[in-house]
Amino acid sequence: MNKTAVIYHEDYLKHDTGPYHPERKERLSSIMKLFKQSGILEEVTTLKPEKCSEEDILLVHTEKHLNHIKQLSERGGGQIDGDTYCGRETYEIARLAVGGEILAGKYVAEKKADNAFALVRPPGHHATRDKAMGFCYFNNVAIMIKYLQKNYDIKKVCIFDWDLHAANGTTEIFYEDPSVLVISIHQDPRVTYPGTGFTDEKGEGNGEGYTMNIPVPPQTGDADYLYLLENFILERIEKYAPDFMVISAGFDSHKGDPLGQLMLTEKGYSKMTESLQRLAENVCDGRLIVELEGGYNLDAVATSSYAVLKTLLGIQPEIQINGGASEAIKDLTYKLREEFNALW
Numbered sequence: 001m002n003k004t005a006v007i008y009h010e011d012y013l014k015h016d017t018g019p020y021h022p023e024r025k026e027r028l029s030s031i032m033k034l035f036k037q038s039g040i041l042e043e044v045t046t047l048k049p050e051k052c053s054e055e056d057i058l059l060v061h062t063e064k065h066l067n068h069i070k071q072l073s074e075r076g077g078g079q080i081d082g083d084t085y086c087g088r089e090t091y092e093i094a095r096l097a098v099g100g101e102i103l104a105g106k107y108v109a110e111k112k113a114d115n116a117f118a119l120v121r122p123p124g125h126h127a128t129r130d131k132a133m134g135f136c137y138f139n140n141v142a143i144m145i146k147y148l149q150k151n152y153d154i155k156k157v158c159i160f161d162w163d164l165h166a167a168n169g170t171t172e173i174f175y176e177d178p179s180v181l182v183i184s185i186h187q188d189p190r191v192t193y194p195g196t197g198f199t200d201e202k203g204e205g206n207g208e209g210y211t212m213n214i215p216v217p218p219q220t221g222d223a224d225y226l227y228l229l230e231n232f233i234l235e236r237i238e239k240y241a242p243d244f245m246v247i248s249a250g251f252d253s254h255k256g257d258p259l260g261q262l263m264l265t266e267k268g269y270s271k272m273t274e275s276l277q278r279l280a281e282n283v284c285d286g287r288l289i290v291e292l293e294g295g296y297n298l299d300a301v302a303t304s305s306y307a308v309l310k311t312l313l314g315i316q317p318e319i320q321i322n323g324g325a326s327e328a329i330k331d332l333t334y335k336l337r338e339e340f341n342a343l344w
């Protein structure tokens with residue numbers, strides 16, 4: 001069995017987005033309830049994070065953005081855009097989310113655990129350098145990576161983001177940076193928030209080719225994702241040879257999610273985690289963390305997190321994925337291979 005750390009803080013429930021908002025505290029309490037009932041927490045090291053510093057946030061974000069969120073919270077809160085609300089506690093809890101990710105990263109970088117699962121909220125992958133959007137305030141994963149690159153002998157990092165939505169914030173932050181390979185697989189941006197994340201958005205300057213946007217049509221499921229992984233993504237990551245790997249796990253790509261039309265299941269998440277974990281063992285001494293992004297079906301977010309945690313621990317029984325990939329996914333895979341093989 002692997003040594004796995006789970007990062008969680010009950011204060012994550014204090015970030016209040018209002019009564020009808022999908023990004024609600026029950027997402028996390030639902031996960032923790034299942035973890036407790038199942039007894040799996042006895043198999044892991046549970047860690048309670050602290051808030052990150054302002055200096056940590058400034059590794060990625062502008063001072064203006066930091067002050068905007070801070071002052072909005074201090075004034076009692078306010079609406080940032082149509083779907084992103086900043087509450088009284090948001091600034092402090094967003095700092096705690098960043099702190100949770102940094103703790104996960106440090107723990108794995110220092111080899112205190114083989115891998116870690118950061119169960120944080122608010123999520124982060126839509127937050128750009130200077131803007132909160134899509135329920136995200138600070139880009140948790142980007143800050144964690146900058147922190148690791150600054151404080152540890154970690155140079156190259158790969159982020160694999162399987163959230164329903166394109167990781168526009170994460171890709172923007174590392175758009176010209178070849179030291180971070182960002183792979184975002186998401187539902188077609190023509191019909192999905194935030195409307196970006198097309199294949200031709202692939203990085204610029206020195207970063208050209210180190211951003212991979214992989215849009216897939218509604219109804220794409222487990223067999224399709226595995227086909228993409230096994231016929232394109234895994235070999236690219238292996239060639240890139242990162243020192244550290246991160247899965248940005250949004251469970252809104254689950255078939256039961258109210259926000260999307262993708263068809264992933266617990267089996268698919270588990271299989272993808274297993275493949276990436278095996279690859280991490282080959283390329284970066286197994287250093288892998290999973291961090292929570294979206295996921296709005298309260299049952300699916302819990303059962304999917306549970307499947308991923310069992311995989312991280314190495315106690316998930318062998319899983320069989322039935323059926324094959326669609327012709328559309330096979331074509332997409334072929335095009336991606338052609339395009340990125342020509343770049344590096």
Ligand SMILES: [Zn+2]
Pocket residue numbers: 163164165250252293294295
């Ligand atoms: Zn999402």
